[in-house]
Amino acid sequence: MRVLVTEDDENLRVAVEASLRSAGFAVDVAVDLPQADEALSVNTYDCVVFDRMLPGGDSLDYVALRRREGWGVPVLFLTARDSVADRIAGLASGGDDYLVKPFAVVEMVARVRSLCRRTGTAPTPxxxxxxxxxxxxxxxxxxxxxxxxxxxxxxxxxxxxxxxxxxxxxxxxxxxxxxxxxxxxxxxxxxxxxxxxxxxxxxxxxxxxxxxxxxxxx
The missing domain is CATH 1.10.10.10 (Winged helix-like DNA-binding domain superfamily/Winged helix DNA-binding domain)
Structure with a gap:
């Protein structure tokens, strides 16, 4: 099971990557939207984790564009924006789940695992x-x-x-x-x-x- 994590905060990125790897996932990382786009162009992922606000723009806009192109990889948004309107916007843009910071890492891992099940794969135990x-x-x-x-x-x-x-x-x-x-x-x-x-x-x-x-x- 392979996951792409796009997060510009180094401490959070390292923690998320380490937690997912410890749970049995293969993890690639990106720090901005151009890096994420490059990774997605050459690799196949079971789930993508996006911070909302990234160098290069709002990941919601990026996901919405990719969805219009027929892209179907499950997406989890991580964000400090916690209003109902923000959550609705995240889901409406093509996100499959929306987790507000600060969050429990174990919950994030559980949500990623749940999203990856939609692709029909599971992490090897x-x-x-x-x-x-x-x-x-x-x-x-x-x-x-x-x-x-x-x-x-x-x-x-x-x-x-x-x-x-x-x-x-x-x-x-x-x-x-x-x-x-x-x-x-x-x-x-x-x-x-x-x-x-x-x-x-x-x-x-x-x-x-x-x-x-x-x-x-x-």
Whole structure:
């Protein structure tokens, strides 16, 4: 299940992306309407999450135009505009759902999952890569068939790395996936957790450091 998130607020964008990936979605991101339009022109998505007001214009106008062209991908609008008139305008423009900021991230994930069901796909409950297997529904992790004992935060970080499908994952994304509270940029809590995770995964090493960026599980 693939989702495009278009949000210009970096903190919110990272949090939304991390939460969706932790729930088993493949996620692409855009910061403005031109980037979103480019992504939509080359990729197929099961759902698109749009902030209302973006660099380049109001996403309602963009969605309304695409709907007139026959575009049918489900859309969730995220916005601080909470009047009844705003909600009606969002739905009338072609939006399928409308979530007012601030919102609970778990509710946003549930709404995205509901919209994606309309495309007839569902997120895989098990992720596999490089001999690792994560059963999301059971919250179980195995390497080469051996059950691993992971903490909630270790599982969340490993889940985020697996969901990236071999792509680099930034420190900010991993931190957002595992910690609900804000963590100072200078904190070493992520490094400590990665060290613990590497010990539990055993040899040969699977989680690699990408200097200046974060980590990757190739």
């Amino acid at each position: 098990v992720l596999r890569r490089s001999g690792l297997e994560l059963d999301i529904s059971r919250h179980e992790a195995r390497r080469s068939g051996v059950l691993l004992t992971l903490t909630r935060k270790e599982f969340a970080v490993l889940h985020r790395l697996l969901a990236a499908d071999g792509r680099n994952v930034t420190r900010a994304e991993l931190t957002a996936a595992a910690w609900d509270e804000l963590v100072a940029p200078t904190s070493n809590v992520l490094d400590v957790l990665i060290a613990q995770l590497r010990r539990k995964l055993g040899p040969p090493p699977l989680v690699h450091t990408v200097r200046g960026i974060g980590y990757v599980l190739p």
